[in-house]
Amino acid sequence: MSEAGQSAVSGTNVRSLSDAMREMKNAAADRADVVVEMREASRTRLELLAQELQPVFDDVPADDPSFDFAISSGEQPRLWIDAVAHVTMGRDRRTYRFLRDTRLGRVVLAESTDLAPVADQVTRYIAERMVERQRAVEGDVETLPRGDTPEEAAVSDISGKSAWRSFLGGLGLVLLGGVVGVATVAIAMWDRFPELNGLLSGY
Structure with missing residues (x-):
């Protein structure tokens, strides 16, 4: 093969590699744009949910450390309610998913494409947590009277007979x-x- 032919082939290969690299960069940019658009869409929907729940958030005492009420950034934005519960968007970017982490794994508390039922479930969850905290602070402990109650006397009698x-x-x-x-x-x-x-x- 002549030197001119080799140069032509070499030049063609270089142009093809350059074109391929340019196409790959464009594709990566397109994918990044899609990811950014999906992330922004998810964040926008979570912001709408946060706006819907804002009156509930405002009713929670400011000195209550149990709740977060913040939207986190990242590839998958989340509306955090507390350290173990958050709302995120499904793969379709339209379905709200209210999740809670437990000892047995992650539990779905609510899932809907409609904002209202998810907001209602989040409100009930916040109320439940506040009641639990209030009961823990106040302490539901009843002082028993001194001496044997009838139930204790019956148990003592049964224990004596058994012995x-x-x-x-x-x-x-x-x-x-x-x-x-x-x-x-x-x-x-x-x-x-x-x-x-x-x-x-x-x-």
Whole structure:
């Protein structure tokens, strides 16, 4: 092959590689734009939900550290309610998903393309958490009166009867064991000493 032909082929390869790299860069940029658009769409919907819940957020005492009420950035924006519960968008970017992390895994508390039912579920969740915190702070502890209550007296009586029955049962087993032991010894003596057998028979 001539040098001119090699140069033409080489030039063609260079132009093809450059075109391919340009196409890959354009495709990556398009994908990035799509990701950014999807992220912005998710964030916009979560902002709408936050606006819907703003009166509820405002009713929560400012000194209550249990709640976050913030939209996090990232590839998948989330509206955080507290440390374990948040709202995120589904893969279709239209479905609201209210999730909570538990010891057994992640639980879906609400899922809907409609904003209202998810906002209602978030409101109920906040109310439930506030009631739990209030009960924990106030302490639902009832002081029991001194002395045995009727229920405690009944339990004590049953325990006393059970202990007495156990004692009698054990005593009976001891006596039965003694009788069996004496009978066993008597039978052994009877077989080993014929003269004693005859002596006893004479009587």
